[in-house]
Amino acid sequence: MSTQNLLIRFDWAMKRLLRQKSNHAILEGFLSELLRDDIKIEQILESESNQDTGDDKFNRVDILALNARQELIIIEVQNSRQVDYFQRMLYGVSKATIEHLSVGEPYRNIKKVYSVNIVYFDLGQGQDYVYHGKTEFIGLHNGDTLSLSDRQKELFEKDALFRLFPEYYVLKINNFNNKAHDSLDEWIYYLKNNEIPQGASARGLKEVDAFLRVQALTDADRADYYRQMENRRLEVSLLDTARIEGRALGEKESKEEIALKMKHKGFDNKTIADLTGLSEGDVAHL
The missing domain is CATH 1.20.5 (Single alpha-helices involved in coiled-coils or other helix-helix interfaces)
Structure with a gap:
């Protein structure tokens, strides 16, 4: 790729460019393709929360976004091997959950959290390049899945119990074979190669091509x-x-x-x- 067409790495762009409201279409496109939903970002929140005690850990994440449904979305990019990264994912979600529930608020106001993790090392063992984790309760005797009552569905505005709990996405970029079969693959191709595959139609990639060029930087x-x-x-x-x-x-x-x-x-x-x-x-x- 020529210098003129060189695209900025996504993780650097998140820290410097994608927090700007004018560039939210890029994040919205990526998240919409990954979550298979129409994601609208309402606000980029502070991504480093305060310590509650002297021995507490900061909750550092690359981006913490609030979408139009008042759900939290954490996006992290990890370039170097971290053996306890799974626990880091859990910590980030847990911290975000409790920090966005005020004292005295009912539990039903707890915000849904999506944890999106883009990793460039071999995290765990698995051959796929996109993994999705969610919480379900399965009966030990009957094998049925615990579900919400009609009253709970109305109250929480959710159709399934797992939608109340955090969901995790792990993108193991190095496992991708550079063959884009769908719109999400087109995004992963960009994340791996800093290029957009020819003929790409994924939501948000047009904005990437327009705004995330190295030569467009100051x-x-x-x-x-x-x-x-x-x-x-x-x-x-x-x-x-x-x-x-x-x-x-x-x-x-x-x-x-x-x-x-x-x-x-x-x-x-x-x-x-x-x-x-x-x-x-x-x-x-x-």
Whole structure:
């Protein structure tokens, strides 16, 4: 692809461009294709919530959106291997759930949460590239599925019990074979290759092609984009090296080794903690 046609990576765009209301059509298109629904984004919320106590964790997510149905949608992109990423997904959903229910509100006001996770490493074991998780209650004796009563359907405006609970989507981008068979595949092709497949018709990709071109950035943003892409390549290289060296040093030592290397390269403590699994406190004391 020529420099003129080079498209911005989706994760960088989420942090810098897609929060703008004028670009919501891109996120709406992606989410509509993934969730098989007509998603309208009402608001992009703060994506880092406060700590309740000194030893609590921040709830850092790449984007936290509120749709027109007052449902929460978390979108996260993870480039580097994180062995406890499943628990991170759970934590993010749990934190978002409780933080958007005010004291004294009834439980029926708890917001539905969708957790969308775009990962560029081999998370878990599975050959597919799109996974969907939801909560269902199955009878141990009769095998039937617990459902809502008519009164509950009316009260909650939901047709099935699982729709009250969080739903998870995991996109294992590296498992995709670059053959786009449907509109969601066209999006995954872009997420993997930073290109749009020829003849693509997926909702939102026209806006991607129009607005997410590297050459359309300001000089400062373009320099920042290239710098962050280079940093990402460096992160991957450092992590791969640490994993190899860590076999002889032990797991904790390998994490500390890579943290020190990243500190020497100028990475901030938050980034180092996210990539190594160490706490920010441990990183700060190195």
